[in-house]
Amino acid sequence: MTAAGEARAAIDVGDWHRALALVAGDPAPEAVEIRALGCYGAGDLEGAISAWEDLYATHLAAGKRVEAARAAAMTAMFLLVDTGLMAPVRGWVRRARRVLASADTGSVHALLAAVEAYERLFCGDAEAARSAALQAVELGERYSSPQASVIGSTAAARLALLDGAIEEGLALLNEVGARLMAGELDPVTTGTMYCELVCAAQGLGRHDLAREWTDVMDRWRRGRAFGGVNGRCRVHKAELLRLTGPAAAAENEALGACAELAPWLRREYGWPLVELGNVRLRRGNLAGAEEAFLSAQDLAWSPQPGLALLRLAQGDVDAARAQIDDAVTRPFRLPWKERPPVGDLQLAPLLSAQAEITAAAGDVAACREAAARLAAIAANFSGAALEATAALAAARASLLAGDVPGAVRSAARAVTGWSEVGAPYEVAESRLVLAEAHDRTGAVELGALERAAARRGFQTFGADGRVADLDSRASLPPSGPAVFRRDGIHRVLGFAGAELVVPDLVGLRHIERLLSGPGREVHVLDMVRLERGTSGSAQPGLPVLDEQARAAYKRRLAEIDDDVQDARATGDLTRMELAERDRGFLLAELRRAAGLGGRNRTTGSDAERARTSVTRSIRYALDRLAVQHPRLAEHLCASVHTGTYCSYEPDTRTVLDWRIT
Numbered sequence: 001m002t003a004a005g006e007a008r009a010a011i012d013v014g015d016w017h018r019a020l021a022l023v024a025g026d027p028a029p030e031a032v033e034i035r036a037l038g039c040y041g042a043g044d045l046e047g048a049i050s051a052w053e054d055l056y057a058t059h060l061a062a063g064k065r066v067e068a069a070r071a072a073a074m075t076a077m078f079l080l081v082d083t084g085l086m087a088p089v090r091g092w093v094r095r096a097r098r099v100l101a102s103a104d105t106g107s108v109h110a111l112l113a114a115v116e117a118y119e120r121l122f123c124g125d126a127e128a129a130r131s132a133a134l135q136a137v138e139l140g141e142r143y144s145s146p147q148a149s150v151i152g153s154t155a156a157a158r159l160a161l162l163d164g165a166i167e168e169g170l171a172l173l174n175e176v177g178a179r180l181m182a183g184e185l186d187p188v189t190t191g192t193m194y195c196e197l198v199c200a201a202q203g204l205g206r207h208d209l210a211r212e213w214t215d216v217m218d219r220w221r222r223g224r225a226f227g228g229v230n231g232r233c234r235v236h237k238a239e240l241l242r243l244t245g246p247a248a249a250a251e252n253e254a255l256g257a258c259a260e261l262a263p264w265l266r267r268e269y270g271w272p273l274v275e276l277g278n279v280r281l282r283r284g285n286l287a288g289a290e291e292a293f294l295s296a297q298d299l300a301w302s303p304q305p306g307l308a309l310l311r312l313a314q315g316d317v318d319a320a321r322a323q324i325d326d327a328v329t330r331p332f333r334l335p336w337k338e339r340p341p342v343g344d345l346q347l348a349p350l351l352s353a354q355a356e357i358t359a360a361a362g363d364v365a366a367c368r369e370a371a372a373r374l375a376a377i378a379a380n381f382s383g384a385a386l387e388a389t390a391a392l393a394a395a396r397a398s399l400l401a402g403d404v405p406g407a408v409r410s411a412a413r414a415v416t417g418w419s420e421v422g423a424p425y426e427v428a429e430s431r432l433v434l435a436e437a438h439d440r441t442g443a444v445e446l447g448a449l450e451r452a453a454a455r456r457g458f459q460t461f462g463a464d465g466r467v468a469d470l471d472s473r474a475s476l477p478p479s480g481p482a483v484f485r486r487d488g489i490h491r492v493l494g495f496a497g498a499e500l501v502v503p504d505l506v507g508l509r510h511i512e513r514l515l516s517g518p519g520r521e522v523h524v525l526d527m528v529r530l531e532r533g534t535s536g537s538a539q540p541g542l543p544v545l546d547e548q549a550r551a552a553y554k555r556r557l558a559e560i561d562d563d564v565q566d567a568r569a570t571g572d573l574t575r576m577e578l579a580e581r582d583r584g585f586l587l588a589e590l591r592r593a594a595g596l597g598g599r600n601r602t603t604g605s606d607a608e609r610a611r612t613s614v615t616r617s618i619r620y621a622l623d624r625l626a627v628q629h630p631r632l633a634e635h636l637c638a639s640v641h642t643g644t645y646c647s648y649e650p651d652t653r654t655v656l657d658w659r660i661t
Contacts, residue, residue, distance in 0.1 A: 007034045014226060016041035029058055029067070040078070040188070041226040043263030046552045049078050056095075065099045066108055072096035073111045080115055081192055082228060084267035084301075085586070087579040089119050091559035094566070110139035110148035117155040123578055126343075130159050146184045150176055154196045161204055162343040164380050170209075173197055177213065181220075191221060191229030198236045203345050205385035207421055211240055231260030235272045242279050243423045247462030250279045267585050270301020278306045282425055284465015286313055287643040288615075300585040302332035305353030312357050313465075320357045328354055328370075344377045348386060351377070355393035364400050371397040388417025388426065395433045399440070407437040428457035428466070468638040482656045484508075484515055493625075494659075495632040502628060507621025510614055514640060514648035515658045521645040524610040553586050560586070615642040 001009070003022045010019035011034060019038040023031035032055045039047035052075040059068035076092035079085060096112055113136035120129035136152025139145070157172035177197055180190050194217035201209035214236045221233050234257035241250035254276040261272055277292035289310050293303035304327035311320035328350045351374045358366040371393035378390040395410035411434035418426040435450035451470065458466040483494030491504040502508075510527050514520075560583045567575040618640065626633035639650040650656065 004028070004030045004034060007031070007038070011037050011041070014041060016226075027058070029055060032058060036074070045078070045082055045264050045266075049075060050552060052078060060099065066103055066106065069096040069099045069103070069108045070111070072099065073108055073115060076115045076119075077111070080118055081188075082264050082266065082268065084265075085556060085560075085582045086119055086123055087560040087563040087582040088556045089115065090563050090566075090575075093119070094562075105139065105143075107139075107143040107145040107148070110136055110143055110145040110152075113139060114148040114151035114155075117152055121155055121158065123575070125574075126159060126162065129155060133159065146179070147186065147189050150179055150185060150189065150193055154193050154200075158196070158200050161200055161381075162345060166204070166381065169200070173200055177216070181216065188227055188229070191217070191227070191232070194220065195229070195232045195236070202236075202239060204381060205348070205383040205389070207240065207243055207385055207423075210236070214240060228261050228264035231257045231264070231272070234260060235275055238272075238275050238279060242275070242282065243421070243425075245424055245461035247279060247283045247425075251276070251283065254279050267299050267301060270296035270299040270303075273299070274301065274303055274306055277303060277310070281306060281310055281313065282461070282463050282466075284463060284468065284638065285642075286310060286465070287641040291643055300581060302327065304332075305350050308357060309353050312360055317357070317361050321361050321363075324350065324354045324357050325366075345381060348374065348377050348389065352389050352393060355396050359396040359400050362400065364397070367393075367397040367400050384417050384420050385423075388414050388421060388423075388430075391417055392426070392430050392433065395430070395437070399433065399437055404437055404440045408434065408441065411437055424457045424461045425463060428454040428461070428463070431457065464634070464637050468634050471634070472638075481659060483659045484512055485659060486512065493629060493632060495629065495635065498629060498631070500629060502625070505617070505621045505624065507617035507619070508625075510618050510646070511621065511636060511640060511648070512660055514646055516660055518648050518650065521647045523645055524614045524643075527614050527646065528610040557583065557586055611642075611644050614646065618642055618646075 003026070007019040007022040010016070010022065016038045019034055020042065023034045023038070026032075032051055036048050036051035036055065039045075039051055052071055056068050056071035056075060059065075059071055072092045072095045076089045076096070079092065080089045093112055093115055096108070100108065100112075113132045117129050117132035117136055120126075120132055133152045133155040136148045137156065140147070140149030140152060153172055154176050157169045157176065160166075160169035160172060163169075176193060179185070180193055180197075183190075185193070194213065197213045198210050198217065201207070201213060214233065217233050218237070221230055234253050238250050238253035238257060241247075241253060254272060257272040258269075258276060261269060265271070273292050273296035277289045277296065280286075280289035280292060289306070293307040293310060296303045297307070305324055308320045308324040308327065311317075311323060328347065331346055331350065351370045355367055355370040355374065358370060371390065374386075374390040374393045378386040391410045392414035395407045395414055398404070398406035398410055411430055414430035415427055415434060418430055431450045431454035435447040435454065438444070438447035438450060455467060455470050458470070481494070483492055483499065485492045486504055486509075487501070489504055490501050491508055492501055493499065513522060513527055560579050563579045564576055564583075567573075567579060619642075622633050622637055622640075625636070635650070639648055641647050641649060
């Protein structure tokens with residue numbers, strides 16, 4: 001067997017590094033293509049794309065125009081799947097089209113149509129996307145390209161759903177699913193299209209279908225998936241666990257997804273970060289949620305409506321209102337996975353948050369408008385989740401307007417609807433609105449029953465912050481003497497009349513530092529240095545972007561310039577705007593990677609390592625404490641905030657005299 005044959009065999013069993021070693025330095029086209037697949041499997045996205053680019057140049061120099069066009073199409077495909085940068089995608093499609101100008105129509109044309117279908121869909125051009133999708137299906141079937149045919153069919157299905165042709169869209173998705181399960185396609189395309197099936201179902205609010213396809217994808221991926229497919233599946237699992245609970249499992253999946261997707265995704269890395277923020281927000285970890293949302297925003301990815309809801313949870317209603325109103329008025333056009341890229345379905349989660357925030361702001365008219373728009377969307381796109389979302393918004397609006405009987409009816413529908421979906425957090429939220437409506441009618445006992453049920457729902461789900469908030473409203477805040485004293489290798493803890501002795505964990509020492517100065521922020525480096533008894537020493541981390549990635553980003557900037565010129569020549573203002581956003585993202589990434597004097601910046605620095613270490617230690621200590629002293633753990637979970645700066649900030653009504661020494 002030749003070295004290339006051995007490398008192909010290694011690719012087939014997922015031995016990426018052996019495959020790369022076997023073709024190292026070999027300029028032959030087959031070896032370059034193996035290098036592209038091997039780099040992708042090993043987590044080197046830039047290496048994979050560079051290999052496809054090299055293959056294009058090699059074939060073009062040899063006069064093999066069809067082969068060069070295929071390499072260009074594959075470059076566009078990988079950019080489309082993993083970077084979220086549409087301008088370079090369009091640039092490579094144009095190159096392929098120019099190379100194929102005099103060639104007979106064939107399978108490469110089908111593949112290019114498939115790429116164009118998704119590029120246009122993600123950029124909000126539904127008509128062009130529909131035309132390209134149909135062409136991909138027709139050419140794919142005619143020229144035996146199942147990859148193009150399935151991608152085109154999936155795009156056509158998503159477009160049908162966005163048009164409100166639900167039955168047609170779902171039927172197309174089922175056909176695609178059958179072809180995927182039959183094993184017609186390569187692993188990358190199979191995993192990516194499974195991901196699209198889940199996204200389409202979630203965007204429609206059909207979480208039952210999303211759960212079924214996630215299970216299928218999860219079973220398929222074991223031993224067969226590579227690239228970012230494993231991480232994408234984990235994001236979907238996190239999204240579903242955010243709905244069903246437990247919240248701790250959802251956060252674990254989101255964190256795992258972030259770790260697995262880091263080598264592959266670029267701008268689209270905002271997707272798992274936003275999911276992590278959403279889960280943390282529900283758990284009551286507001287500092288952690290903010291960190292995740294702002295990290296996504298740094299990648300030019302919209303953190304809404306999560307960030308607006310976070311501001312509401314932090315008590316800043318004005319900021320929450322400003323952010324959600326802007327998000328509804330000017331929704332981001334991004335290749336979002338869970339949220340549909342165009343149409344009314346894109347607005348559903350934003351309008352739901354707007355109803356909640358405007359209700360908190362006391363704006364009857366705005367809350368009613370949001371509820372009415374949600375009701376119209378639910379009527380056009382049938383589904384239990386959308387109907388329950390609209391019912392909860394209607395209940396908020398009715399309660400605010402003084403229509404208490406209407407609020408009771410709508411809130412009860414929301415409770416029933418979310419129960420059918422199997423979403424305990426949403427059920428609990430709906431019960432709280434129903435409880436307030438019962439209180440307004442004078443049925444205080446019914447209100448108390450709903451609040452108790454809501455508390456149990458939040459507790460079962462793992463929304464510790466919501467449980468603590470309900471408890472703080474139902475009882476007087478803790479006050480009086482409290483003990484947090486270190487005694488050798490043990491620690492004496494006293495709180496709310498109960499005292500016990502526990503092992504002196506590292507996390508408890510960090511908490512002690514915070515308790516000594518309520519309201520004071522402490523940098524994690526100071527906390528770690530104090531614990532170690534040293535001043536600390538700087539250790540370099542990994543470059544934010546290696547030289548290969550920096551060079552690739554600069555090439556893509558040139559491709560974006562070409563795309564802007566082409567869009568300007570055709571008068572396509574929308575495409576110009578989107579290309580400028582791509583440019584802004586790449587420039588920000590290059591600036592982020594450069595320190596003073598143009599030196600490379602690094603990640604994994606002392607501060608980041610310290611933040612991770614301190615947060616993990618505190619969480620572990622609180623988890624242990626929750627078993628031995630639930631009330632103290634509950635108080636500390638609600639009052640200790642972690643991040644780059646940590647602090648202890650109890651409820652303003654809490655008056656505790658901490659005895660630490």
